[in-house]
Amino acid sequence: MTAAAHDTVADEKVPGPAELFDLTGRTALVTGASSGLGVNFAIALRNAGASVYVAARRVDRLNDLCARHPGLTAVACDVSDEDSVAEAAARINGEAGALDVLVNNAGTSVPGRAEDESMSDFGYVMNVNVHGTFRLTQLLARPMLDAGRGSIINVASILGLVAASPNRQASYCASKGALISLTRELAVQWARRGVRVNAIAPGFFPSELTTELMDGPGNDYVTRNTPMARTGDPNELLGALLLLAGDAGTFITGQVIAVDGGWTAR
Numbered sequence: 016m017t018a019a020a021h022d023t024v025a026d027e028k029v030p031g032p033a034e035l036f037d038l039t040g041r042t043a044l045v046t047g048a049s050s051g052l053g054v055n056f057a058i059a060l061r062n063a064g065a066s067v068y069v070a071a072r073r074v075d076r077l078n079d080l081c082a083r084h085p086g087l088t089a090v091a092c093d094v095s096d097e098d099s100v101a102e103a104a105a106r107i108n109g110e111a112g113a114l115d116v117l118v119n120n121a122g123t124s125v126p127g128r129a130e131d132e133s134m135s136d137f138g139y140v141m142n143v144n145v146h147g148t149f150r151l152t153q154l155l156a157r158p159m160l161d162a163g164r165g166s167i168i169n170v171a172s173i174l175g176l177v178a179a180s181p182n183r184q185a186s187y188c189a190s191k192g193a194l195i196s197l198t199r200e201l202a203v204q205w206a207r208r209g210v211r212v213n214a215i216a217p218g219f220f221p222s223e224l225t226t227e228l229m230d231g232p233g234n235d236y237v238t239r240n241t242p243m244a245r246t247g248d249p250n251e252l253l254g255a256l257l258l259l260a261g262d263a264g265t266f267i268t269g270q271v272i273a274v275d276g277g278w279t280a281r
Contacts, residue, residue, distance in 0.1 A: 035263035039064030042111045043260070046094060046151065047121030049076035051222040052170070052249055056118050059253045060260065061086040065116065068107055094121045094147030095139070104154035113162035116260045117155055119148045120170040122190075129185040137186040144190035149197060156201075156210060163209035168259050169198045171214040173275045181236045191216075195271055202269030211268040213259045218275025220247040242277030 043060045047053040049071035057069045061084060069077050070092035077089035092103035107114065123143045125136040152167060159165035174184065175191030195214055202212040219237045238244055255272045258264045273279045 030262070036257050036261050037064055038116070038261050041065045041115035042068070043116035043118065044068040044070060044090075044107060044114055044155070045118040045120055046070045046092060049073040049080070052217070052220065052252065053120045054080060055249045055253065056120060056256055057087055058084055059256060060116065060118075063257055063261065068111070070103055071121070092151070094151060095143045097150060100147060100151045101154065104151060107155065108158050113158035113165060114155055115165055117152065117165070117167045118170065118256070119152060119168070121147070122170065124184055124187040126182050126184050126187075128183050132185055140186035141190050141193070144187070145193045145197070148194065152201070156205070159210050160205060160208045165210045166260050166264070167201070167210065167212045168256065169194050169212070169214040171195050171198070171216045171271060173216045173218050173273055173279050176216060176271070176273065176279055181233045198271065199269045206268055211259070211264070213264075213267060213269065214271045215252060215255050215259070216271050216273040216275065217252055218247055218273065218278045220249055220252070222249075240278070240281070241275070242281065245276065247274065247276060
């Protein structure tokens, strides 16, 4: 076979970007979808063709979001409450069967000096960011594993990789570090059963959790110390999301993609 013939065969087998990132016919869930990054994630998955469940505590906001964006379905879910998690998972598994994409975006933080942080606050952050995420993942992953397919995307943080300076967030850093380790462990456990598990680690983006930092002197610190000299735009997270969600990322598992303008490369 000639080189030209080889090239022709290769060209015929190379998928285009539409095929690699198309989620038509697939079902996804995004937690923490009543505001901020979760809204963007849900709309991006919907725009890629997926049917998307959006979950959060604030159901009124979810209903408003769904009214404005057909293709989204609201599910009440408080990830800090085991009963709420179980009810949400039972509904989704009952209606959708195995999910194709799970985006664990729900999270919280309680900034403060480590020496002053109460064990109650520390435990609450760990419960939301780690325990609740694991429990929901566990319940939703069972049908995914039975089906032998699926992508789980945990929204971690660069603060699971480096310290939070200039903010002080011991519990948040601990929780996101745990989530990153959990991501790697689940990826290895489930790799041969067809379910991929990865994490996105956002840098500094405008959201409910970063309002205090962005509105204060910390914003200048972040801008000065980020190699790209700015904070992120929420839409700049969507490339990593869609890469991990669809066929473009079928050989990627156990990875943490930092989307941070170079912060962790310093």
